[in-house]
Amino acid sequence: MTAPVFDRAFEPHYGTSIRLSPGIRRVVARNPSAFTFHGTGTYIVGEGTVAVIDPGPDDPAHLKSLMAALDGETVSAILITHTHRDHSPLAGPLKDLTDAPTYGFGPHAAGEDVEEGGDRDFVPDQVLTDGDRVSGPDWTLEAVHTPGHTSNHLCFAFAEEDALFSGDHVMGWSTSIVSPPDGDMAAYIASLRKLLTRSEDLYYPTHGNPISDAKRHVESFIAHRRDREIQILTCIARRIDRVADMVPAMYRDVPEHLHPAAARSVLAHLIHMTSEGRILCDTPEPTLRSRYSLRPERTGLQI
The missing domain is CATH 1.10.10.10 (Winged helix-like DNA-binding domain superfamily/Winged helix DNA-binding domain)
Structure with a gap:
């Protein structure tokens, strides 16, 4: 059987803002599990006026760490890859503190909960569809609809660095669970193939390390x-x-x-x-x- 090569050598540095590239920082929540690996990685994109991707679970300690990392900056957008409870619940408390609007494909669809379960409370202020863009002074994020893991899953392409925030669609430490009825295997495979048509070859998943040579990794997922x-x-x-x-x-x-x-x-x-x-x-x-x-x-x- 063809097995993807996984990268599980990850140091979370809980509660600390870690710079990953000129335009990307990450703060990892302390919510490790069999489904979240070492925890949810919340991304801060840009400088001064920033976007936050996947605020994470409703955890006061993680919110405090995020606000410390954002000290002196303006959050202009809170973006959600999908509505699992390890990704979206902190969007509300972060919005209350920053007045930033939330963005996502839509609310959680009906279905049986697996992994960390669905966040049925999140409804985005602004609905994003495939190809929509959200931008700041030094960043542009394009929504890439990638249903499969969930029907409302979005990746976000970071134009300035030709990189992709891949959420749970493509991770370096594990494959994604596809759980019907909201999870759809045909859609998941089509979404993997969709990424192969794009230019990005460096992915930042919400759990684990960045993925270099990402297209080869995606091809291994399809083979798997x-x-x-x-x-x-x-x-x-x-x-x-x-x-x-x-x-x-x-x-x-x-x-x-x-x-x-x-x-x-x-x-x-x-x-x-x-x-x-x-x-x-x-x-x-x-x-x-x-x-x-x-x-x-x-x-x-x-x-």
């Missing part, structure tokens, strides 16, 4: 998803035909407490493969409890 589909087809051919039985076979190297999240990603693959007519299920719609079978004339991979 192709390999997962091969595993699913192999399972079904061996009459391992339910998600609950596929997950232990496919994720032998993953701790069992993460298997429920893995099951959601397997379901996302099954929905994708069923919608394209490549496999069959015994229920009107694919579910975790459905049984799956091969369609002999259409078992080929089409990622």
Whole structure:
């Protein structure tokens, strides 16, 4: 199986503003978990009049650290990549202190919570769609709609440095969980391919280190998803035909407490493969409890 090369050598420097480039600083929240790695990295873009990307969880200590990093500066925009609780809840308290408007694709969609759960309270002051721009004196950020991990996921292209804030869509320490119904595997793969058409080759994910040679990393993610589909087809051919039985076979190297999240990603693959007519299920719609079978004339991979 093709495995992406992951970078897990990360020092969070909690509560401290770390300069990553001429126009980018980062403050990491102390909210480590199996899904957030060492914590949420909040980005400050520009100097003097700045943008803040992904303020993070509703954590007073992180807010205090952010305000210390922003001392003497004006926040003109608060941008949200997506509405999980490790990304967007601090937008409200930060707005209260800075009077800066919030920007995002839209509120959290309905669906089952995984990872850190959905922030159902966040509604952006300004809705961004693909290609919209927010700018300051020395920075321009373009919204790049990348549904898949969530339907409202945005990346932000930083024009002045030809870099991309990739949120949870592309991370260097792990692949993304795609959990239906809000998570969509077909959309996720299309969003990965979309990034390959762009110029940026340096990504700043919200968790973990920056990713250099990012397009090669994206290509490895696409290959990884192709390999997962091969595993699913192999399972079904061996009459391992339910998600609950596929997950232990496919994720032998993953701790069992993460298997429920893995099951959601397997379901996302099954929905994708069923919608394209490549496999069959015994229920009107694919579910975790459905049984799956091969369609002999259409078992080929089409990622």
